[in-house]
Amino acid sequence: MAKATARRKPRGKTKPPATAGEELLEYYREMLLIRRFEEKAGQLYGMGLIGGFCHLYIGQEAVVVGIQSACRPEDAVVTSYRDHGHMLACGMDPRGVMAELTGRAGGYSAGKGGSMHMFSREKNFYGGHGIVAAQVPIGTGIAFAFRYQGTDNICAAYFGDGAVNQGQVYESFNMAALWKLPVLYVIENNKYGMGTSVERASASTDLCQRGKAYGIPGEAVDGMDVVAMRAAAEKAIAHCRAGKGPYILEALTYRYRGHSMSDPAKYRTKEEVQKMRSERDPIDYLRELIVDGGHADEDALKQVDREVKEIIADAAAFAQESPEPDPSELWTDVLVEA
Amino acid sequence: MPIEILMPALSPTMTEGNLAKWLKHEGDAVAAGDVLAEIETDKATMEVEAVDEGVLGRILVPDGTEAVLVNQPIALLLEEGEDASALESAARPTAAAVSDSPAPAPEAEAPSAAPAAAAIAAEPDWTGATVKATVREALRDAMAEEMRRDDSVYLMGEEVAQYQGAYKVSQGLLDEFGDRRVIDTPITEHGFAGLAVGAAFNGLRPIVEFMTFNFALQAMDHIINSAAKTLYMSGGQMGCPIVFRGPNGAAARVAAQHSQCFASWFAHCPGLKVVAPWSAADAKGLLKSAIRDPNPVIFLENELLYGQSFEVPDGDDWTVPLGKAKIVRPGADVTIVAFSIMVGKALAAAETLAAEGIDAEVIDLRTLRPLDTAAIVESAKKTNRVVSVEEGWGYSGIGSEIAARIMEEAFDWLDAPVSRVCGADVPLPYAANLERLALPQVETIAAAAKAVCYRS
Numbered sequence: 001m002a003k004a005t006a007r008r009k010p011r012g013k014t015k016p017p018a019t020a021g022e023e024l025l026e027y028y029r030e031m032l033l034i035r036r037f038e039e040k041a042g043q044l045y046g047m048g049l050i051g052g053f054c055h056l057y058i059g060q061e062a063v064v065v066g067i068q069s070a071c072r073p074e075d076a077v078v079t080s081y082r083d084h085g086h087m088l089a090c091g092m093d094p095r096g097v098m099a100e101l102t103g104r105a106g107g108y109s110a111g112k113g114g115s116m117h118m119f120s121r122e123k124n125f126y127g128g129h130g131i132v133a134a135q136v137p138i139g140t141g142i143a144f145a146f147r148y149q150g151t152d153n154i155c156a157a158y159f160g161d162g163a164v165n166q167g168q169v170y171e172s173f174n175m176a177a178l179w180k181l182p183v184l185y186v187i188e189n190n191k192y193g194m195g196t197s198v199e200r201a202s203a204s205t206d207l208c209q210r211g212k213a214y215g216i217p218g219e220a221v222d223g224m225d226v227v228a229m230r231a232a233a234e235k236a237i238a239h240c241r242a243g244k245g246p247y248i249l250e251a252l253t254y255r256y257r258g259h260s261m262s263d264p265a266k267y268r269t270k271e272e273v274q275k276m277r278s279e280r281d282p283i284d285y286l287r288e289l290i291v292d293g294g295h296a297d298e299d300a301l302k303q304v305d306r307e308v309k310e311i312i313a314d315a316a317a318f319a320q321e322s323p324e325p326d327p328s329e330l331w332t333d334v335l336v337e338a
Numbered sequence: 339m340p341i342e343i344l345m346p347a348l349s350p351t352m353t354e355g356n357l358a359k360w361l362k363h364e365g366d367a368v369a370a371g372d373v374l375a376e377i378e379t380d381k382a383t384m385e386v387e388a389v390d391e392g393v394l395g396r397i398l399v400p401d402g403t404e405a406v407l408v409n410q411p412i413a414l415l416l417e418e419g420e421d422a423s424a425l426e427s428a429a430r431p432t433a434a435a436v437s438d439s440p441a442p443a444p445e446a447e448a449p450s451a452a453p454a455a456a457a458i459a460a461e462p463d464w465t466g467a468t469v470k471a472t473v474r475e476a477l478r479d480a481m482a483e484e485m486r487r488d489d490s491v492y493l494m495g496e497e498v499a500q501y502q503g504a505y506k507v508s509q510g511l512l513d514e515f516g517d518r519r520v521i522d523t524p525i526t527e528h529g530f531a532g533l534a535v536g537a538a539f540n541g542l543r544p545i546v547e548f549m550t551f552n553f554a555l556q557a558m559d560h561i562i563n564s565a566a567k568t569l570y571m572s573g574g575q576m577g578c579p580i581v582f583r584g585p586n587g588a589a590a591r592v593a594a595q596h597s598q599c600f601a602s603w604f605a606h607c608p609g610l611k612v613v614a615p616w617s618a619a620d621a622k623g624l625l626k627s628a629i630r631d632p633n634p635v636i637f638l639e640n641e642l643l644y645g646q647s648f649e650v651p652d653g654d655d656w657t658v659p660l661g662k663a664k665i666v667r668p669g670a671d672v673t674i675v676a677f678s679i680m681v682g683k684a685l686a687a688a689e690t691l692a693a694e695g696i697d698a699e700v701i702d703l704r705t706l707r708p709l710d711t712a713a714i715v716e717s718a719k720k721t722n723r724v725v726s727v728e729e730g731w732g733y734s735g736i737g738s739e740i741a742a743r744i745m746e747e748a749f750d751w752l753d754a755p756v757s758r759v760c761g762a763d764v765p766l767p768y769a770a771n772l773e774r775l776a777l778p779q780v781e782t783i784a785a786a787a788k789a790v791c792y793r794s
Binding site for chain 1: 526529538577
């Protein structure tokens with residue numbers, strides 16, 4: 001990366017030395033995997049290999065990587081249609097995710113769900129939901145089941161600043177607080193719900209306080225700083241796991257790409273996007289933490305870059321080689337045959 | 339080999355665009371994510387970003403070129419370790435490079451119709467004792483028996499626990515199962531329907547009671563988009579074993595917003611099963627099957643039937659398979675097809691018809707999806723005349739579906755057009771006389787049956 005790092009504004013929030021170098025390198029690998037995956041998805045979309053809607057996560061990588069690093073494998077995740085990063089952070093196979101994007105038999109949903117609808121029972125990933133905010137009550141119900149079953153697992157329900165004005169969010173907040181359900185609500189505030197800025201959509205823009213009426217604690221976190229996300233997630237998850245009810249984290253982040261691929265981006269200036277990319281990029285920032293902290297040198301990071309590049313190239317090749325679903329698949333999976 | 343940078347499509351419909359301006363030049367270092375160029379379509383100007391890193395070796399399509407086809411190479415990128423000599427081995431572009439979409443063409447026609455439905459197990463004959471029970475008691479017993487049998491089954495809804503059910507269907511369940519499994523919700527249909535769907539995804543078998551199905555409209559998104567479609571969208575991974583139940587259709591004098599039959603709304607949707615019983619025995623046996631079914635089941639009850647008594651098999655192992663209609667009155671001259679409360683009216687109509695020498699067969703559909711087409715067609719072939727009865731509106735109704743299926747499968751056996759008896763095509767009125775006029779009555783059913791028999 002040739003970008004000058006000196007222009008970055010100083011940040012005083014996090015105390016990286018406390019975090020082990022190995023953890024930082026793992027965050028780096030996961031965040032880079034998401035970014036490279038999304039860039040490749042954008043490229044395949046451009047080539048006509050991916051159709052329909054395709055919502056990229058570039059710029060927001062630190063949010064899901066930070067939160068998921070604090071979760072246990074038995075914990076559940078549910079999110080919106082901007083879901084590729086969440087699936088990779090849950091440990092789902094990039095091949096299966098990319099092949100779903102190309103609509104092939106090797107995809108996680110056998111080609112029948114597409115970018116917005118993938119699931120993995122094995123990784124406790126519950127989708128991939130295309131209706132804005134639908135995942136909020138669903139995630140609350142996943143947490144309900146965890147408690148009903150007598151486990152101390154939690155569910156992380158991710159949704160955007162656009163979703164926070166849906167009524168079902170507050171119906172969920174109320175029940176989660178009433179019944180003290182172990183659900184972590186992660187509001188990914190990337191500043192725009194499609195083309196409408198938070199300021200133009202929300203009477204109160206302090207989104208982490210949206211649970212106040214229900215007594216749900218909320219906290220805003222620098223979503224471009226994976227170490228800050230991790231620290232906040234640990235505290236919030238401990239709260240949920242201890243049976244104290246839901247917790248809200250608002251990750252202040254930024255989406256570099258359009259809402260979906262066909263987004264003319266008239267609602268924000270190029271300068272705004274460029275400024276975020278050059279001054280607040282979460283991956284550049286983490287690189288700097290790693291190198292400045294003496295956790296690894298440029299060569300070690302280059303090695304990670306190469307490994308990630310190979311994984312993505314392999315996933316892209318698989319996604320193109322995997323056959324289209326058999327025509328008989330049209331009729332399967334409508335109902336479970338008893 | 340240098341990497342070819344292709345003209346991207348920025349929407350599903352874009353086939354070409356103008357290369358407005360290069361922001362990187364030959365020899366420039368490029369990092370993934372850097373903006374390389376701007377392209378214009380008829381709708382917008384958008385940026386092309388680098389996916390790989392390297393050095394921009396050669397620009398193949400200069401600034402200002404119009405109508406550049408999607409997927410045409412527009413530049414060559416040298417990877418780490420490559421020098422300019424690598425460019426010579428790469429093909430030079432032709433002026434009119436044509437690039438077809440690499441998306442594979444559909445290879446085979448999809449099958450034009452769904453495969454035949456799986457065989458449904460026959461209803462077991464009950465030879466044991468029976469007890470008299472109301473539909474209300476039968477529904478309660480079904481839930482209680484299934485909750486005793488399986489800890490993952492629980493009931494949630496408005497007033498189901500402490501109040502003992504708005505219509506007393508859940509009477510006694512809180513006492514037996516406690517508040518872990520019998521859960522009063524706030525008045526928040528959209529929220530608790532979605533919550534229950536999430537719980538079903540995560541291993542539970544929720545029974546969601548809607549105080550009436552009129553309020554399920556608030557929850558429609560989760561019933562259809564979340565419960566019915568997720569199995570398919572997940573390639574078979576994420577099933578949703580859930581029952582949405584409650585009274586459906588008109589009660590008595592509660593006016594338009596509380597008096598609607600939703601049978602055809604739900605029956606329209608693949609991914610759901612839809613059940614609407616009439617008798618207490620069927621209510622119990624079908625509800626038990628619905629709770630055990632691995633799919634989302636819409637269970638449409640009727641408030642006016644709750645207090646009606648029927649003989650019900652006495653025992654925990656009585657179930658009725660979903661998807662099987664039942665001939666509740668055999669006959670030779672005309673078939674009357676009905677479901678839910680209309681079965682009772684159809685039977686009453688059959689009695690008046692018998693007095694006039696017309697021998698009507700009455701079929702209780704019991705399940706509306708999957709529809710037991712075979713039973714209807716077989717009866718139609720026997721009687722050659724069919725009347726469908728439903729309380730809901732006729733437009734795109736259950737009767738429309740029945741008429742279509744008979745036309746498709748028994749056209750040559752018909753001696754008269756299928757007749758539909760339906761609710762009047764108006765919001766249900768409050769006034770007693772108007773309400774009666776708006777709903778199918780014994781005499782309107784009998785009149786329709788006589789009409790298809792060409793008797794007056």
